Amino acid sequence: MHKLIPLLIFLSLSACGGGGSDAIETAVTDAATKQAEEAAIAAAAAKAAEEQASALAAAAALQDAANQAQQTALQKFGTGKFGQSTFQ
Numbered sequence: 001m002h003k004l005i006p007l008l009i010f011l012s013l014s015a016c017g018g019g020g021s022d023a024i025e026t027a028v029t030d031a032a033t034k035q036a037e038e039a040a041i042a043a044a045a046a047k048a049a050e051e052q053a054s055a056l057a058a059a060a061a062l063q064d065a066a067n068q069a070q071q072t073a074l075q076k077f078g079t080g081k082f083g084q085s086t087f088q
Helices: 004-016 020-077
Strands: none
Touching: none
């Protein structure tokens, strides 16, 4: 009789507790999904930073070309200094 009561308690608890593994699987799946989303966000941020760096490099190259063209034009007019021209 002493062994029967704990056995009945154990069997009744095990019959009711089948949903625990589903909750664990859901938690693991949610954690994996969140981690994948964070990785995707980090990758998108890295790509955006790379594109921004590329755009800044292109803008700097255009500014250098504009400065060189202005220097050439000023040398053509005889001063060779930015912002000053003897052309009238």
